[in-house]
Amino acid sequence: MKAITYKLFADEKIRHRICRDYALDPSLSHEQLAEALVEAFGQNPGAGPDGRREATNQVVYRAAALALASNSRSWATFLPHEKSLAELTFGYDPYRTAAAVRAEQLTINDLAACLPGQTAGKDAHAIIRWAEMLDSTPRYHEVLRRLDERLRSEGMESAAIVPAVAVILGAPGGKTLKQFPPPEKSDTWKVHGMGPVLASEFLRNLQWAGFKPDRHVIRLFTRWFPDVIEKEMPRARALGERLGTRRKDVLEFLTFSLVGAAVTPEGKTFTEVDNLVWALGAYTEKKGKESSTVYRID
């Protein structure tokens, strides 16, 4: 971890770029900057219990909307638009948002204007679909907690919970739905506009403790920890089996989620580690330009 924070903030140019993107004070120490960066992502559950606390549909809606807002879009690009997204959705109120859409006072284009990039329309559409889903599903978070409780009661280790739920929400196959019947009045767990990766982002926004293996993280871990990957692969396959899937992309997602959990040291959260590894991949160890450094994570 020290090596990663050093690499991130020692270089003047990179430190200033990160500070510009996330409105941090460049005169802080490396440790303070690392802490402030993780803070800026706002997903670190800290010491609290994960996945167990209450969350209103409004809190759930905010978590979903922000996860969708991060799709194919650097967080720093979206940040300036966050305020207007919050205003358009009445402070992430799914009921008022759904009502405004019904009354044709809010359109996909209105929301898309807050989401720069190629997936703007699709993400905006998904944000509306989520409002409609939550509008007709009271206490959605309780539904998720029941899923969480079931998996735990069946002996699933806690590091596997978020990846498992993310697969059920993001890429449920027919077998998955047989083993995990969807909530009442619904014929699927599939959430709008999210695959497993965005679904784990969504869960993290709800302060569930999980590791999100995005492209940067996968790329760097492939270089750093081939042995851990080898070791976690059978466990990912077993987990996939448990979830009723053998899809290659899902197994890759599960493998790297487990690798992330495995390399997270005692006393650190998954979120802290993956936020910092992500930043390293996004700002320093870029694709095709990686150094030969194998960063120790401790």
Add this chain to the structure above:
DNA sequence: CCATGGTCGGCAGTGAGTAA
């Protein structure tokens, strides 16, 4: 035939990098 899974390309704007 049906369910499942793999592969590929489109989406559409950002920003880093490079050449002139």
Add this chain to the structure above:
DNA sequence: TTACTCACTGCCGACCATGG
């Protein structure tokens, strides 16, 4: 400084392969 190329991001739908 300007103009240009290209990689990047995750989801999804079209299409094909496999196997019961």
